[in-house]
Amino acid sequence: MVPSWPRSMQSNLRSEGGVTYIMLMCAIVLIGIVTSMAAKQWKIMVQRELEADLLARGIEIQQALALYSTAMKAGRVIQGEVYPQSLVDLTRLPRPYLRKVYLDPMGHGEWDYLRSPTGGLMGVKSRSKAKPIRQHEFPPEVRHFEGRTRYDEWIFQYPNPSTASLIPQVPQATGPAPSVPSPPIQPGGSGVPTPTGQPPQGQM
Numbered sequence: 001m002v003p004s005w006p007r008s009m010q011s012n013l014r015s016e017g018g019v020t021y022i023m024l025m026c027a028i029v030l031i032g033i034v035t036s037m038a039a040k041q042w043k044i045m046v047q048r049e050l051e052a053d054l055l056a057r058g059i060e061i062q063q064a065l066a067l068y069s070t071a072m073k074a075g076r077v078i079q080g081e082v083y084p085q086s087l088v089d090l091t092r093l094p095r096p097y098l099r100k101v102y103l104d105p106m107g108h109g110e111w112d113y114l115r116s117p118t119g120g121l122m123g124v125k126s127r128s129k130a131k132p133i134r135q136h137e138f139p140p141e142v143r144h145f146e147g148r149t150r151y152d153e154w155i156f157q158y159p160n161p162s163t164a165s166l167i168p169q170v171p172q173a174t175g176p177a178p179s180v181p182s183p184p185i186q187p188g189g190s191g192v193p194t195p196t197g198q199p200p201q202g203q204m
Contacts (some may be wrong), residue, residue: 006074011096015169018187022165027126028163029073038065043161044133046159047117048133049138049196050105050106051106051132051133051151052064052106053136054105054106054126054151054167055139055154055198057102057105057155058124058125058126058142058156059139059141059142059156060099061087061090061098061124061156062123062141062156062158062160064090064092064097064098065083065122065123065157066095066159067085067097067156068082068083068084068089068090068097069082069083070084071097079193081116081122081159082120083116083121083122083156084120084121085119085120085121086121087101087102087121087124088101089121090137091163104124104126104127105126106126106127106128106154107126107127109127110127111124111126112124112152113127114157122157122158123155123160124155124157125152125153125154125155125188126151126152126154126157128151128152129150129151129152130148130150131149131152132149135147139161140162141160141163142154142156142162143160143162144160144161148187
């Protein structure tokens with residue numbers, strides 16, 4: 001024969017079961033919130049590392065382009081800058097300007113290339129359209145990145161606006177031109193100046 005529980009005990013069991021269910025649901029929700037926050041923090045941390053890698057590699061490529069152009073123009077009269085055809089040209093021996101051909105850290109693939117009018121490689125940029133975490137306090141080489149809202153707006157090129165702004169400009173005179181004194185007018189003359197040391201006409 002199955003024993004019958006008193007009604008008060010059955011009520012207590014149902015009440016305890018309800019409290020346990022509510023506590024379990026609260027624990028599940030809390031775990032979900034903590035997991036979501038941890039995942040968000042992890043995503044931001046990874047993005048910061050990739051962003052720092054993008055700046056480091058981009059600036060290194062930018063400097064390699066500057067060194068390449070300077071070396072190619074040495075001892076020759078060349079109008080404008082000289083650019084390689086690809087990043088591979090910057091790594092060639094006997095004088096490599098770049099340690100290796102880097103990939104785009106944000107896009108995990110090839111860069112978008114900025115070409116000069118003659119077809120040479122004058123810069124690179126990421127293909128990612130994500131919003132950067134860093135908005136201010138950029139390195140001096142890329143200080144013009146401030147205010148850019150996407151990674152594909154960070155263009156690492158030579159020459160670039162950041163270094164161009166550091167070149168001192170020759171000031172131009174804005175005041176009036178200096179006046180040139182006119183020759184003296186001889187007394188008794190007609191108002192037309194005569195050369196010094198010659199008597200006026202009619203006094204020979």
